[in-house]
Amino acid sequence: MISLAGYEKVILPDIPNLNQIAVYEKHGGYEGLKKAVSLSQDDVINEVKKSGLRGRGGAGFPTGLKWSFMPKGDKVRYLACNGDEGEPGTFKDRQIFEFNPHLFIEGTLIACYAMGIKTAYVYIRGEYVKWINILQASLDEAYAKGYVGQNILGKGFNTDIVIHRGAGAYICGEESSLMNSLEGKRPYPRIKPPFPAQVGLWGQPTTINNIETLANAAVILRKGADWYSKIGAEKHPGPVLYGISGHVNKPGVYEGPTGMSLKELIYDVAGGIKNGKKLKAVIPGGSSTPILTPESVEKATMDADGLRAVGTSMGTAGIIVMDEDTDLVEALHILSKFYHHESCGQCTPCREGTGWLEKIVGKFAAGTATQQDYDLLLKICANMEGRTVCALADAAAWPVRNTITRFKEEFEARMIENKNKAGWDYSMKAVSGV
Amino acid sequence: MFSFTKENLQRIEAEKKKYPTVESAVMPVLWIAQEQNGNWLSEAAIKATADVLDLSPAHVIGVASFYTMYNKQPVGKYHLQVCSNISCSLLGAKKLIHHLENKLAITHGETTQDGLYTFSEVECLGSCGTAPAMQINDDYHENLTIEKMDELLKGLEK
Ligand SMILES: Cc1cc2nc3c(=O)[nH]c(=O)nc-3n(C[C@H](O)[C@H](O)[C@H](O)COP(=O)(O)O)c2cc1C
Ligand code: SF4
Ligand code: FES
Numbered sequence: 001m002i003s004l005a006g007y008e009k010v011i012l013p014d015i016p017n018l019n020q021i022a023v024y025e026k027h028g029g030y031e032g033l034k035k036a037v038s039l040s041q042d043d044v045i046n047e048v049k050k051s052g053l054r055g056r057g058g059a060g061f062p063t064g065l066k067w068s069f070m071p072k073g074d075k076v077r078y079l080a081c082n083g084d085e086g087e088p089g090t091f092k093d094r095q096i097f098e099f100n101p102h103l104f105i106e107g108t109l110i111a112c113y114a115m116g117i118k119t120a121y122v123y124i125r126g127e128y129v130k131w132i133n134i135l136q137a138s139l140d141e142a143y144a145k146g147y148v149g150q151n152i153l154g155k156g157f158n159t160d161i162v163i164h165r166g167a168g169a170y171i172c173g174e175e176s177s178l179m180n181s182l183e184g185k186r187p188y189p190r191i192k193p194p195f196p197a198q199v200g201l202w203g204q205p206t207t208i209n210n211i212e213t214l215a216n217a218a219v220i221l222r223k224g225a226d227w228y229s230k231i232g233a234e235k236h237p238g239p240v241l242y243g244i245s246g247h248v249n250k251p252g253v254y255e256g257p258t259g260m261s262l263k264e265l266i267y268d269v270a271g272g273i274k275n276g277k278k279l280k281a282v283i284p285g286g287s288s289t290p291i292l293t294p295e296s297v298e299k300a301t302m303d304a305d306g307l308r309a310v311g312t313s314m315g316t317a318g319i320i321v322m323d324e325d326t327d328l329v330e331a332l333h334i335l336s337k338f339y340h341h342e343s344c345g346q347c348t349p350c351r352e353g354t355g356w357l358e359k360i361v362g363k364f365a366a367g368t369a370t371q372q373d374y375d376l377l378l379k380i381c382a383n384m385e386g387r388t389v390c391a392l393a394d395a396a397a398w399p400v401r402n403t404i405t406r407f408k409e410e411f412e413a414r415m416i417e418n419k420n421k422a423g424w425d426y427s428m429k430a431v432s433g434v
Numbered sequence: 435m436f437s438f439t440k441e442n443l444q445r446i447e448a449e450k451k452k453y454p455t456v457e458s459a460v461m462p463v464l465w466i467a468q469e470q471n472g473n474w475l476s477e478a479a480i481k482a483t484a485d486v487l488d489l490s491p492a493h494v495i496g497v498a499s500f501y502t503m504y505n506k507q508p509v510g511k512y513h514l515q516v517c518s519n520i521s522c523s524l525l526g527a528k529k530l531i532h533h534l535e536n537k538l539a540i541t542h543g544e545t546t547q548d549g550l551y552t553f554s555e556v557e558c559l560g561s562c563g564t565a566p567a568m569q570i571n572d573d574y575h576e577n578l579t580i581e582k583m584d585e586l587l588k589g590l591e592k
Contacts, residue, residue: 076454085560086557086558086560087558088519088520088521088557088558088562089520089521089558089562090558090560090562091560091561091562091563094560125560126501126503127503127559127560127569127572128560129572130572130573130574162452162453164452164461164462165461165462165465166461166501166503167461167464167465167501167502167503167504168501168502168503168504168556169500169501169502170557181461182453182458183455183457183458184453184455184457184458184459184460184461184497185457185497186496186497186500187500202454202455202458243562243563244563245521245524245562245563245565246520246521246524246525246562246565247524247525251562251563251564251565252563252564253563283520287519287520287558318562320520320521320524320562322524326524330523331520331523331524334518334519334520334523335520338519338557338558341557342557344500
């Protein structure tokens with residue numbers, strides 16, 4: 001069994017002032033970049049492929065494979081580093097900016113070297129002013145030391161890194177919306193194909209990676225793919241930042257190997273459920289991932305296969321824990337409201353569907369829903385899933401479908417026909433007993 | 435009336451250089467405009483943004499209106515932005531919001547008569563592990579309780 005015992009932290013190690021370049025260098029910093037530039041571009045991509053790294057932004061796409069999609073030749077091409085971090089329950093990339101910004105910068109440079117990219121844009125959500133400033137200071141240091149800019153490490157390789165501040169729109173975390181946002185357009189997601197590796201930023205080949213993914217790339221080059229691929233789950237290896245929030249005694253971001261048991265994370269790492277309460281439900285990977293019952297939590301391991309086996313996915317590894325007093329109807333209402341608010345409105349099934357989901361889940365919250373409403377929710381979900389330009393519609397539908405089916409009794413209890421039996425306090429509108 | 439200060443015009447030139455097209459600088463320039471204009475974007479500020487980038491005001495409005503953080507109306511000296519998304523709500527955000535609304539006698543999107551406070555309910559701030567959370571202007575305040583919130587507000591009035 002994979003466990004935290006004996007695990008050595010590499011993304012967020014306990015080293016004070018690691019954000020300062022001298023400290024970072026003393027602890028092996030920029031060695032991965034030096035290694036990378038001593039290899040051919042293809043060898044760097046192969047090393048990342050061999051490591052087994054999969055994207056940490058939500059979709060879990062194999063990173064080396066993504067890099068290999070970039071066409072060869074001397075076309076101008078771009079890297080977009082995704083630090084939009086808007087998925088509810090996700091708060092990990094900001095830890096990298098704050099505690100190990102150079103690891104991210106180093107990974108970005110390695111990606112740029114491997115793909116022949118001369119400009120990387122770091123898209124950071126607009127609220128993160130503090131973290132933008134921290135990253136900018138580290139970036140200035142890295143420029144001053146010759147790791148970023150012209151003729152890096154004397155190897156004739158040039159890359160600039162530019163920070164771009166978002167302005168409060170969850171959809172901009174979706175990669176094609178992010179590109180339109182960077183281009184100064186209204187940030188509507190783009191229809192695929194063409195894929196970004198063919199037609200991306202300003203019409204040029206582009207790769208989009210999450211901040212944590214790029215930090216991992218630096219670790220891979222420093223320590224080697226063989227070392228890396230032995231960490232955690234065999235088919236979904238590496239270190240991962242678990243963000244644990246909700247009703248636990250010690251919420252926070254914890255680094256560990258992939259494949260840890262969800263139980264160990266909740267009960268040991270995060271100190272168990274607050275106030276000695278019982279567990280009701282867990283959302284394992286950010287708000288879009290299907291919710292789990294306590295029986296599934298018992299079995300789940302935090303990797304692609306382990307979570308697929310219990311009908312959910314890894315997403316951003318943002319684990320939201322809910323105790324026995326949680327009102328799941330109200331919790332779902334919050335999420336449905338969020339997706340409705342954040343839909344860009346471009347596709348009819350999403351624009352209309354997210355509105356209907358919010359409204360009907362709201363009827364359950366208010367105690368005015370019927371069996372017909374329950375059936376209607378499932379129908380609306382079916383009409384949204386897989387029918388839109390981007391995955392926001394799916395991200396809105398999955399929590400509804402899975403919460404109302406996996407916790408059916410709780411929704412049934414809120415139907416008009418069962419109202420008298422249930423004894424809910426409809427005036428309270430609090431999500432939990434806290 | 436609104437026109438960019440000389441210093442801000444220099445900053446705008448620097449922003450333009452970061453992108454291959456001038457249009458791409460619209461977000462950073464809107465940030466500069468909002469900052470110079472007292473934390474909101476007036477029609478004149480939008481117009482000035484459009485002018486320095488050689489874009490139509492309609493295009494700039496189209497961009498600005500998409501994002502919640504570009505303020506389309508004046509906001510108070512202190513913009514209180516409280517997260518009401520899932521992790522914060524699990525730990526009492528709704529109660530905090532209720533308390534704040536009662537205390538200041540305003541609801542989402544409103545500003546107190548003295549122009550000191552604007553209250554906004556916002557989506558996940560990326561502070562779920564230190565919930566409940568809020569921003570006062572750009573600063574984060576986390577692990578909030580009603581008492582802590584009252585203290586914070588007291589500190590601001592001085
Ligand atoms: C609605 C929506 C929002 C997203 N938000 C983010 C985000 O905030 N950060 C992120 O890295 N990826 C986000 N993604 C995923 C990106 O589209 C993309 O898959 C990811 O950045 C790729 O990086 P990776 O391969 O390194 O994981 C979002 C996707 C969708 C559909
Ligand atoms: S699915 Fe929703 S968010 Fe995505 S492009 Fe369509 S309308 Fe916009
Ligand atoms: S849910 Fe409030 S900060 Fe994430």
